[in-house]
Amino acid sequence: MNMHTSRRFLPSTALLAAFEAAARTGSVTLAARELSLTQSAVSRQIKLLEEQLQVELFARERQTIRLTAAGQAYAREIREALRKISTASFNLRANPKGGTLNLAILPTFGTRWLAPRLPKFLAQNPGVTINLATRLTYFDFRAEALDAAIHFGLRDWSGVEMAMLRAEKVVPACSTELKNQYGFHTAGDLKQAPLLSLSTRPHAWNRWFAAQNVAGLSGQTMYFDQFATVAQAAMVGVGVALLPTFLIHDELASGKLVRALDLPMESAERYYLVWPPERSAHPPLIVFRDWLLAETAADH
Structure with missing residues (x-):
């Protein structure tokens, strides 16, 4: 699903927040009070969400609402998504240089050289989370949800920026x-x-x-x-x-x-940190790159 097609299925957070609050409390009145909105505003947002999704989320009976089976399943997913967005926003505000770095590693370099040093990096950068994935050869950053990679080879990886780490x-x-x-x-x-x-x-x-x-x-x-x-x-x-x-x-x-x-x-090859140009300003990558270059400076 491309982004153009998916926009129809990407409601605003205001609509999702109104739905989640009503689903959790079982009441439009309580949801309105929680969100500091009027009851009619919450009802209108839920109705707009249903129209956008073309799915009935609540069964309405007189002055009460009850989640449909589809609404129950959707509420669980949306509640978790909103929690992640809220947590990410809080962490970013608390530590603007924090965030997540999705890093591809060579398995042996990762386990024998990088892993023993990671606690030091994480202690110095408590807001940064590193997710590691194993990749042995070149890959396309456009097709992978990765911010950077530790690569062994020549300077022949096109379309990326790179920093030499060490020889061997x-x-x-x-x-x-x-x-x-x-x-x-x-x-x-x-x-x-x-x-x-x-x-x-x-x-x-x-x-x-x-x-x-x-x-x-x-x-x-x-x-x-x-x-x-x-x-x-x-x-x-x-x-x-x-x-x-x-x-x-x-x-x-x-x-x-x-x-x-x-x-x-x-060896003719070298170890490099490589990343796509569009990720060069990613704060976790910047701090990790600076730390990694300092750690490998003595190995050049």
Whole structure:
């Protein structure tokens, strides 16, 4: 339903408030008193609403009103909608920089890097609510109810504004048992072991071998669509994976993963915060962007 079509089904809040008050109190008189209006004004607003919707909301019997079945269902929906509007308006007045930020995140960056830092942001910005949704690749902001996204890639996302957050270095990582089994000494030795790749980074191993002046792969690698899965596969000895060092710090420190070879490579891609131009002045986005850039400043 487009906006032009839906305007017929978008009554004014004055009509909805009159209906909700009458539905809740069961009386036009009490509704009028609550809204500081005359009884005739409330009756007229309810009648206008029924005419706009072309549905009878009240059954009228002498001097009393009774909700119809349709009116009962509508009253429940409208009461919740008015409550949300009232709450949003109160929160905005109490904190003009508050509001909701609908943010798309990369799952591993979100859980391992962003989530542990979010309490700090929320404590500094108590009026802001962040809703998180997982997106792995480019998407169309015009088709998604999202204000911004944390994206890993090149500066080739058209139609958006972006701020670079940080670079990353990847390192070949595996289990201790696998490293001992193959006894890696040179970059070329890794070709003898099973290699694990993320499906969103299909050329990572070829880039890494090229950086080590070793011919690229001729065989296939195993592909995974999630970082958590490929990291777990590396930990249990399935193969060697190229993993960002800042996202596997705990696993390297605990020995769950080891560097197959200490030959890191900086990825060509970067982490970015991206947003559609029309959301650039959205207050929650502004405060989140400023905070995020400050948090990642040391990682550049």
